Amino acid sequence: MTELPKARIATASLAGCFGCHMAMLDIDERLIELMTLVEFDRSPLTDIKTFTRRCDIGIIEGGCCNEENVHVLQDFRKNCDVLIGIGQCAIMGGLPAMRNAIMHSDEPLRECLEEAFINGRYIRNTTHNIPNDPALPLLLDEVYACAEVVEMDYNIPGCAPTGDVIFETLSKLLAGKFRGFERETIRFD
Amino acid sequence: MTPQTTTTPDQGEVARICDAFQSDPHRMLDILRDVQDRFRWISRETIRTVAEKTALSEIAVEGVASFYAFLSQEPKGAVTIRLCDDIVDRFAGLPEVTEAFENELGIKIGETSADGAYSLEYTPCIGMCDQAPAAMINDIVLTALTPDKVREICEDLKGGKRPQDLVSHRFDDLTPYERAIRMVDNNIRHAGAVLLGTTPADAGLKKALDLTPHQIIDSIEASGLRGCGGAGFTSGRKWRFAAETPAERRVIICNADEGEPGTFKDRVLLTERPHLLIEGMTIAARAVGATEGIVYLRGEYVYLRELLQDVLDDRRARGLLGERIMGMAGFDFDVRLQLGAGAYICGEEGALISSCEGLPGEPKTRPPFPVTRGYLDLPTVVNNVETFCHAARIIDRGAEWFFEMGKKGSHGTKLFSVSGDCLNPGIYELPYGLSIRKLLELAGGEDAAAVLVGGPSGTMIARDTFHRELTFDDLATGGAIVIFSSNRNILEIVEYYMSFFVHESCGYCTPCRVGNVFLQKAVAKFRQGLANPADIEYLKDLSSTIIETSRCGLGMTSPNPILSTLENFPLIYSAMVKPSENRIRATFDIQSAIADARHLAKRRSHIFDKDFGE
Ligand SMILES: Cc1cc2nc3c(=O)[nH]c(=O)nc-3n(C[C@H](O)[C@H](O)[C@H](O)COP(=O)(O)O)c2cc1C
Ligand code: SF4
Ligand code: SF4
Ligand code: FES
Numbered sequence: 184m185t186e187l188p189k190a191r192i193a194t195a196s197l198a199g200c201f202g203c204h205m206a207m208l209d210i211d212e213r214l215i216e217l218m219t220l221v222e223f224d225r226s227p228l229t230d231i232k233t234f235t236r237r238c239d240i241g242i243i244e245g246g247c248c249n250e251e252n253v254h255v256l257q258d259f260r261k262n263c264d265v266l267i268g269i270g271q272c273a274i275m276g277g278l279p280a281m282r283n284a285i286m287h288s289d290e291p292l293r294e295c296l297e298e299a300f301i302n303g304r305y306i307r308n309t310t311h312n313i314p315n316d317p318a319l320p321l322l323l324d325e326v327y328a329c330a331e332v333v334e335m336d337y338n339i340p341g342c343a344p345t346g347d348v349i350f351e352t353l354s355k356l357l358a359g360k361f362r363g364f365e366r367e368t369i370r371f372d
Numbered sequence: 373m374t375p376q377t378t379t380t381p382d383q384g385e386v387a388r389i390c391d392a393f394q395s396d397p398h399r400m401l402d403i404l405r406d407v408q409d410r411f412r413w414i415s416r417e418t419i420r421t422v423a424e425k426t427a428l429s430e431i432a433v434e435g436v437a438s439f440y441a442f443l444s445q446e447p448k449g450a451v452t453i454r455l456c457d458d459i460v461d462r463f464a465g466l467p468e469v470t471e472a473f474e475n476e477l478g479i480k481i482g483e484t485s486a487d488g489a490y491s492l493e494y495t496p497c498i499g500m501c502d503q504a505p506a507a508m509i510n511d512i513v514l515t516a517l518t519p520d521k522v523r524e525i526c527e528d529l530k531g532g533k534r535p536q537d538l539v540s541h542r543f544d545d546l547t548p549y550e551r552a553i554r555m556v557d558n559n560i561r562h563a564g565a566v567l568l569g570t571t572p573a574d575a576g577l578k579k580a581l582d583l584t585p586h587q588i589i590d591s592i593e594a595s596g597l598r599g600c601g602g603a604g605f606t607s608g609r610k611w612r613f614a615a616e617t618p619a620e621r622r623v624i625i626c627n628a629d630e631g632e633p634g635t636f637k638d639r640v641l642l643t644e645r646p647h648l649l650i651e652g653m654t655i656a657a658r659a660v661g662a663t664e665g666i667v668y669l670r671g672e673y674v675y676l677r678e679l680l681q682d683v684l685d686d687r688r689a690r691g692l693l694g695e696r697i698m699g700m701a702g703f704d705f706d707v708r709l710q711l712g713a714g715a716y717i718c719g720e721e722g723a724l725i726s727s728c729e730g731l732p733g734e735p736k737t738r739p740p741f742p743v744t745r746g747y748l749d750l751p752t753v754v755n756n757v758e759t760f761c762h763a764a765r766i767i768d769r770g771a772e773w774f775f776e777m778g779k780k781g782s783h784g785t786k787l788f789s790v791s792g793d794c795l796n797p798g799i800y801e802l803p804y805g806l807s808i809r810k811l812l813e814l815a816g817g818e819d820a821a822a823v824l825v826g827g828p829s830g831t832m833i834a835r836d837t838f839h840r841e842l843t844f845d846d847l848a849t850g851g852a853i854v855i856f857s858s859n860r861n862i863l864e865i866v867e868y869y870m871s872f873f874v875h876e877s878c879g880y881c882t883p884c885r886v887g888n889v890f891l892q893k894a895v896a897k898f899r900q901g902l903a904n905p906a907d908i909e910y911l912k913d914l915s916s917t918i919i920e921t922s923r924c925g926l927g928m929t930s931p932n933p934i935l936s937t938l939e940n941f942p943l944i945y946s947a948m949v950k951p952s953e954n955r956i957r958a959t960f961d962i963q964s965a966i967a968d969a970r971h972l973a974k975r976r977s978h979i980f981d982k983d984f985g986e
Contacts, residue, residue, distance in 0.1 A: 250966050254979045257956050292968045313972075321969035321977050327960065334955040 189219075190357055191238040193263060194226040197252040198279045198326060199245025202343040203270035204228070207242075209346025217350065220357050234262045240356070241266045243335075246276040247327045251320035260333040265356070268338040269349070273329045277342065280326040292324060337361070340369050381411035383421045390425035397426040398748070400436050400730030404443050405671075405713055412488075413447040439732035439878075441495065441714030442671045449484045449491035451529060453477075454508040457494035458633050459868040460792055460854060464504040465518065472519035476526035490529075496716060496872055497633035498672040501791035501854070502559050502798050509535040511674045513555045548679035549643070555675055558640045559798025562814065564785040565777065566765050567641065567758070568801045571648050574692065576768035580655045581700055583767070585615060588659040592763055594771035596783030601627055601719070601756030602826065602850035603925070607763065610753055613743035615660040617751040622662035624653050624705075625728065625747065625754045629670045629712055629719035632827035633872060634852030637787035638757040640799050642669075642676050645761055646683040650707060652760030654697065655767055657705040660753055665707035668724050671714045680709055716876040720924050721746075721754040723878065734878050735924035756850070758787055778804035782843035790815045792824075792855035802842075809838040811853065821858035822941070825849045828869035829929035831936045832862075862944050866933045867895045873930035884927030887918040891934060898948045902959045905949045911938065 196204055204227060210217060224238050225231045241263030247253050260266055271277040285291040296313045300306060329335050339352050348368055355361040389406045393399035403422060407414055414437045423430040437443050455461070455470060474480055477490045484491040500506035503515035512535045514525065525538055536543040539554050546554065563569050580588055593608025614622055626649065630638040641649060653665050667680065684707055687693040697703040710728050712718050718727045722736035725747050746752025755763075762784060766774045774784045782804035788811065791797045795816025802811070812820055824832045825842070826849035833840060833847070840847050856865060870892035879885045894911055897903045915931030922928050938945060950958040962980050970976060 250962065250969075250977055250979050253960075253962055253965075260955050290968070290972075293972055296972070315973050315975075317975060317978075319973075320979070321966045321973060321975075323965040324968050325965075327965075332957055332960045334952055334957065 189222045190240060191224050191236070192221050192226070192240045192242065193224045193234065193238045193259065194228065194242040195244070195255050195259060196227060197243060197245035197255060197273070197329075198248035199270060199272040199277070201227075201244070203244035203272075206270075206341075206343035206346055207349055210350045211346060213350050217353065221353075234258070238263045239265065240353075242269055243267065243273050243329055244269050245272045246279065246329055247323060247332055248279050249320040249322050253323070253327075253332055256329060256332050265336045266329075266333065267352075267356075268329045268335050269344060271340065271342045273335075274338045274340060276326045276328045280328075283325045292322060296322075340364075341371070381407065381413070381415055381418050383417060385410065386418050386421045387425055390422060395425040395427075396730075397428050398728075398730040400426065400428075400433065401440070401710070401713060401727060404433075404437055404440075405711060408443050408448075408713075411447075412450060412452070413444050415445070435732050436730065439715065439734075440671075440712075443713055447484065447488060449489055451489060451535060452491040452493065452508075452510055454493045454495040454498070455481075456496070456498045456500065456504065456506050458497040458501065458504070458872075459865050460497075460501050460634070461504040461506065462868070463793070463860065466505045468519045469505045469507075469517045469522055472522035473526070476523055495672070495714060496875065497631070497635075499630055499636040499639045499670070500556060501634050501636055501789065503557055504791070508672060508674075509538065511677075512536055512539055513675050514538065515556060548676075548682050552643050552676055552679050556639070556643070558643055559796075560640065560644070560801075561790075561796050561798040562800040562802060564801030564803070566774070566785045566801070567645060567648070567761050567787065568799070571645065571765065572768070573647060574651050576764035576766070577651045577654055577692070577698070580658055580767050581698055581703075585659045585661060588655060588767060589615060591771045592659070592766060595766045595774040596771075596778075596781075597759065597762055597766060597774065598782070598844060599756055600758035600762070600786065600850065602632065602829070602848075604844045604848055607755060607759055610743055610755070611656060611659050613741075614662075614751045614753045617744045619751045621664065621750050622660050623747045623750050623752040624656045624660070624662045624665040624707075625721075625724065625742075625752055626653055626665070626667045626757055626760055627719060627721065627724055627754055628667055628673065628757050629716075629724060630673070630757075631670060631716035631719040631876075632829065632850055632852055633869070634789060634791055634824065634827045634854040635850055636789045636791075637799055637851040639673060639676075640787070641757050641761055642673065642680065646680055647687070648761045648764050649757055650683060650687055650693070652762070652764035653707060654692065654705055655764055656753055656755070656760065658697075658703060660751070662753070663704050663706070665705060666710050666728055666747070667707060668710045668712060668718070668728060670718070671712045674711060677709065677711065684709065715878075716872075717878045717924075717926055720926060722924065724754065725752065732878075734880055735926075737923065758851070779841070779843050781845050786842070786849075787851050788842070788849070788853050789851045790817070790853045790855065793817060793820065793857035793860070794855045804843050806842050807839050808833065808842070808847070808853075811842070812838065812855065815853075815855070817855040819857045820855045821860070822856040822862060822865075824852070824854040824856070824865075827852035827854070828872060828933050829925070830932060832865075832933065832940060833936070834940045837940065862937055862941055863895060863899045863948070866937055867892060867899060869933040870895055870930075873926065877926060877930070878924075881921065881923045881927055883918045883921040884923075884930065887914055887927075888930050890914060891918070891931060895934065897959075898945060901948055901950060902961075903945075903949045904957060904959050905946075905951055907949065908938070908945055911945075 223229045225234050241259040268274050282295045288294045300313045419433045423433045479485050500515050505517045506515040589611050597607045598604045695704045715733045717723045718733040720735050723733040727733040742752040777784050785801050785803050788800045825847045873888045877884045919928050
């Protein structure tokens, strides 16, 4: 019996809290089952930092808040056949996109940074400076959902989605049987 | 009332204004309008006084004060200039007119001069589309403005002239009618058989006296008359419902809010046929058994207030209003004038009733419909100005006469307000069933590339469908016909109208309050060439969500500028979308996204600036 080649998966956490990656681990012991079908390439889970080769699936947590996020996301799009957004941050911008609400300002980005590092009531920043190390990626003017930067193939909603939903979706996708979500599995009220 | 420039309203005077309306909370809008006229603003202290006098909470008074665009909680200039910033005015030279005002007065749009003398504002369509650009200066209207005219106006005002003096140096000696037609040209281009031809005075009312209420309603129903305010409900049925609802009191309201951009036919009827209107309302009162009437006049038409007030007084004096009308025992009916204060939504009948009740102009949940529970919970007939005028003529000339005109399902004549890119903008009274092409010929608008029928809540059609007919079944309209030549940018027009709906949404329903903002932003993306092919679907999806989940007609029609242009001008959208390259969005521009940060951090990008480190 010839074994099917395993699907190669890469993952990345952009402007997210890492909660969605933690949720992937909530697949629990079914991870063993899943690992018979897939292998991981570039991912925080493997600590591989660059693509070793083209991947079948890319999973993205978080939207884009800085130039590096954009760069990584575009890299994923170039190197993955199917790109899946996981969690509200990837899909809509999520919590980080709250800064997009600073609208009635001539310099929203400056206002946001000053509030976060200098003026905020609970800030203890002895330098009174906004961090500006040359190694820090430049921030974007607003936080963008992944689909605004590249075309996304699927989204798994939730904050974070449950291990069950992630497992179900990945298994069905791998079997070529994914037909969208049952309403019951993705309602949160 | 003479406006003052003082900034602290005298609370004794505020209390006296409340007294003039018996401190009746239902007259809140009148009270606040008068306070605004007198002191140019509604201060916190004023709100407190009014709340005390009317036995309402301060927040209830503030709810009204903050709802209407013409009421202000900051001091406004003694002379407040409101420029119509509709797309028609923009195309007719508004930018230059605005600039002239700003230069002459030394203030920008939205500002009040430091000495409190002038305020300059933009306002949506004021119903002068056939003579754009137009402006209100306090209670008077000036039309067909040019930068030269503006300089003259400002010089006169600074030289101490009152706004009225800009109309005529003997303004005070003119009759209200003379004043109105000095300010505004009514541009009647075609007078039809029903409304703008000869209309013998009160002939319909006289005949109505000899008919039973039932016979009047039967006749109106048999004539095929349908509402002229936009929705086209059968008027006879509406009257019958109200007549059949058991009640002690019933109410007749005339909707003279005429807020749909591009519509100005009611303005012409109010000026030229005010008696016919009140005659129609009086006939309706007899038909349904109403004793009270209200004419709800949009705030923008305040220049017609005296004219209408005189008509009401005159009719009262002649026994045509009041008790025992024309000597008939038990036929009592009187009408009051209710002024609006700058809110398009108040044209929606529920919102209009709220506004007459002294509340913020928010639509009501339906059912119950006004015919069963309307003004102060009484059975109420709300009809458009034109509908009442038609009704009076039908009773005079007979249902058959009216039914014979027009087309099946759309009987009689209709007033069309034609504006935009044509030689003869103005009013055309024509039988229903005319094609757009024919109307364009009459108006000298053969160059049209697009025609907006029924205003922004109606339909925008393209040249290939100009054979379509003006009927309820094909192209329904409350009267607005706005013509756009091929020089005009359709997406600019659409974006403007979406901003109109954003501005005018009452805010009650989230899909309408928020959804229209998203729609406007999405159209802006198309204009900037930043839309994805998928955004076309997004426009359709979001539009249907707004339509399905909104409470009133505003939300149910606000996506129409987008939907009708997507349907009739699909190429302008598809030509503007930018497809992805290798599935990376061409519409995301990293350079502009990091421009702010580059500037703040004072360094360049080591990822996206190619020359970095060179
Ligand atoms: C947002 C909105 C604005 C409206 N504006 C007007 C208006 O300015 N004048 C008018 O007569 N009807 C207007 N209408 C229609 C009224 O709700 C109502 O249908 C009409 O006054 C009934 O009179 P009719 O049957 O004689 O047309 C508007 C409706 C909506 C939803
Ligand atoms: S969606 Fe929720 S869990 Fe996932 S990255 Fe965003 S905030 Fe964290
Ligand atoms: S649809 Fe819009 S205008 Fe109508 S009630 Fe809702 S929010 Fe108000
Ligand atoms: S008055 Fe300006 S468009 Fe109607």
